[in-house]
Amino acid sequence: MAMITFRINRYNPDDERRGHYVQEYALDVCKGCTVLDALNQIKWEQDGSLTFRRSCRSGICGSCAMTIKGVNRLACETQVLALKSPNVTVEPMRGYPDIKDLVVSLDPLVRGLLAVRPYLITKTPPPSDQERLQSPEERARLDGLYECILCGACTSSCPSFWADKEYIGPHAFLKAYRFVADSRDEGSREHLEALDDKHGLWRCHTIFNCVEACPKDLNPTRAIGELKKELVRQRIG
Numbered sequence: 001m002a003m004i005t006f007r008i009n010r011y012n013p014d015d016e017r018r019g020h021y022v023q024e025y026a027l028d029v030c031k032g033c034t035v036l037d038a039l040n041q042i043k044w045e046q047d048g049s050l051t052f053r054r055s056c057r058s059g060i061c062g063s064c065a066m067t068i069k070g071v072n073r074l075a076c077e078t079q080v081l082a083l084k085s086p087n088v089t090v091e092p093m094r095g096y097p098d099i100k101d102l103v104v105s106l107d108p109l110v111r112g113l114l115a116v117r118p119y120l121i122t123k124t125p126p127p128s129d130q131e132r133l134q135s136p137e138e139r140a141r142l143d144g145l146y147e148c149i150l151c152g153a154c155t156s157s158c159p160s161f162w163a164d165k166e167y168i169g170p171h172a173f174l175k176a177y178r179f180v181a182d183s184r185d186e187g188s189r190e191h192l193e194a195l196d197d198k199h200g201l202w203r204c205h206t207i208f209n210c211v212e213a214c215p216k217d218l219n220p221t222r223a224i225g226e227l228k229k230e231l232v233r234q235r236i237g
């Protein structure tokens, strides 16, 4: 067990006069305890007004993404003692509009996602009357692309997004490439249409913050490079 002080950024839209402030909570933390466990304990035992999102508790749903000790992480996958500090700052993810305490609006994330048409587009009838088949090699090309849980950690860490709130964002680029790379998809022009724009691919400056921030170890920067090549191919072709 270790006594840890959590310094949590708080904000209540019903108390604009107070604005944003930091509140401290001290907690005895045991080995294996995650930041989400600690937040739950604070909420249940010390301060029921503390607000944060969570759902699966298994690193699957993406709802508990927040900035912990200055880094975007999933609270349910971050062990407190692994942070090796008696003080742990917890903040809402940067760049998104604040709603309350650690909860941010993910509207910009959803806007970017919808812009790339994140679904399989087909134009020809399936070759059999059952399904569109893929070889194991074609299926393997999607590894590292389909696992995104849409937590928003990548886009929140991107300076291009900080500067341009209409920037489509690395999460959406990764999703677009997931379909462009899919052997069954016939809609790469449609997926790429919104990306060839001042708020699209060309605004990425290859800073790699998105790669560092991704809790699933995905590589949006590589996807962005592949999409740029595909756009150039389409323009030339």
Ligand code: FES
Binding pocket: 054, 055, 056, 057, 058, 059, 060, 061, 062, 063, 064, 065, 074, 075, 076, 077
């Ligand atoms: S609660 Fe679902 S990813 Fe953390």
